[in-house]
Amino acid sequence: MRKAFVRFLALMLVLAIAVTAFSACSSKGKTFMKIEDTEMSVNMFQLFLSRMKGTLSASYGEEALADSFWDTVMSSDGTTYNDHFTAQVLDNTKTYLAALHMFEEEGLELPESYIEEIDAELEELIENDADGSKNTFNSILSSFGVNYKILREAYILEAKIAYLNDYLYGSDGSKISPVLLEEYYQNNYARFKQVFIYTYALVYDTDSDGQEIWYSITNPNRISYDTDATPKKDENDNIVKDKNGDTVYVDEEGKIAYDKKNGKRNPVLGSDGYQLTRDYTTEEIREAVDRAQIIAEQCVEKNYTLFDSFVEKYSEDEGMSEYPGGYYLTAESKYDSPEVLKALFEMEEGEIRTVNSDYGIHVIMKYELDEGGYADRDNSDFFVSTETGGYVFIQKLKEELLAQTLKPYIDKIEIDETLIEGVDIKSIGANFYY
Numbered sequence: 001m002r003k004a005f006v007r008f009l010a011l012m013l014v015l016a017i018a019v020t021a022f023s024a025c026s027s028k029g030k031t032f033m034k035i036e037d038t039e040m041s042v043n044m045f046q047l048f049l050s051r052m053k054g055t056l057s058a059s060y061g062e063e064a065l066a067d068s069f070w071d072t073v074m075s076s077d078g079t080t081y082n083d084h085f086t087a088q089v090l091d092n093t094k095t096y097l098a099a100l101h102m103f104e105e106e107g108l109e110l111p112e113s114y115i116e117e118i119d120a121e122l123e124e125l126i127e128n129d130a131d132g133s134k135n136t137f138n139s140i141l142s143s144f145g146v147n148y149k150i151l152r153e154a155y156i157l158e159a160k161i162a163y164l165n166d167y168l169y170g171s172d173g174s175k176i177s178p179v180l181l182e183e184y185y186q187n188n189y190a191r192f193k194q195v196f197i198y199t200y201a202l203v204y205d206t207d208s209d210g211q212e213i214w215y216s217i218t219n220p221n222r223i224s225y226d227t228d229a230t231p232k233k234d235e236n237d238n239i240v241k242d243k244n245g246d247t248v249y250v251d252e253e254g255k256i257a258y259d260k261k262n263g264k265r266n267p268v269l270g271s272d273g274y275q276l277t278r279d280y281t282t283e284e285i286r287e288a289v290d291r292a293q294i295i296a297e298q299c300v301e302k303n304y305t306l307f308d309s310f311v312e313k314y315s316e317d318e319g320m321s322e323y324p325g326g327y328y329l330t331a332e333s334k335y336d337s338p339e340v341l342k343a344l345f346e347m348e349e350g351e352i353r354t355v356n357s358d359y360g361i362h363v364i365m366k367y368e369l370d371e372g373g374y375a376d377r378d379n380s381d382f383f384v385s386t387e388t389g390g391y392v393f394i395q396k397l398k399e400e401l402l403a404q405t406l407k408p409y410i411d412k413i414e415i416d417e418t419l420i421e422g423v424d425i426k427s428i429g430a431n432f433y434y
Helices: 002-012 044-059 081-105 114-128 134-143 148-169 176-188 282-298 305-316 340-345 377-383 396-411
Strands: 030-037 038-041 190-198 200-201 213-218 264-267 277-279 327-328 352-356 358-365
Touching: 030 044, 030 081, 038 081, 038 176, 038 358, 044 134, 044 148, 081 148, 081 176, 081 352, 081 396, 114 134, 114 148, 134 340, 176 213, 190 200, 190 305, 190 340, 200 358, 277 377, 282 305, 282 358, 305 358, 340 352, 340 358
Parallel strands: none
Antiparallel strands: 030 038, 190 327, 190 358, 200 277, 213 264, 352 358
């Protein structure tokens, strides 16, 4: 259960938030932020700072542990990394406080099972990280400005926010209207297809003539022959069979005729487990560039039918046959060619653009989003989480809706700035685990 809370919060606050090296001598610490009777302590802010520093250190490496990194100026107004991320954590802390206040205002109660789960996790941390000693555990936590009680309070706070989110919108987003789902999909996704041409060659199994071997899709141990070709015969005019007893077919040159349309190739893997490649010759690259240019010149903007035919005939992207409706991506999607992703979100619907990447040449067209495309089973790889079985954008949408809901509460927050003078991400320890 605790892991689910952490995943939710990482999404809700965009970046993990954490704590700073501050004395944790009281159980709750001094209140520096409040809405009416709902309070947030300096120590909790430190914890959030330390988590952010841990997250950034994991991304940037050891340089993020040095003061010089945080003193680096990142904008023309003189803002440093320390200024920027400390302010970001402060804003996130306001969101936490607002959510906690709304939780209490709604009269919600965290189920006892949640508390038991948190206590069990903390006991496990004490056992594994501090040899069962709470004093040792508190010593570890002191570099993040907290102790056991404050960390437990933070875990409960996170659980309450996750519970509030599910209460408002449903754990699976079932309380969100179809209109809002469609609106989010239309505003955040883009769809495209591409004629992709490699500028290097992938290495596959070859036969004695150097031809790539095409195997049966249903039975990879059998060859996929083009049965419209000529059966191969030996010197006695007998039909030649392969080791599986299948008739061998050949072309006019006597080379094996493979059924490429209904077959597949076996990649040759290197010692690292990745498919081997070979660089194109200068002539091959020139041919690839010329071919892409000719295709691009023949394409007509917004003529989706024509472009579909080019994709089918010329694209070397096997994903285009697997996803005939195209690829659905957001600006934050992980896509192998970031140049394509960047171009996609600069383009208008129906526009065509040629993009070069490390993999090859992409002639892409941006397609109109089909209404309800996120619910189409054929598109499930882009929208349905293999982990939860729900739509991948539900959590992001829930977080945006919650932010809108919490805005009136955030506006009511009172802050005593004097209590956090000198409390920043630069001075806190990097928290990777708590």
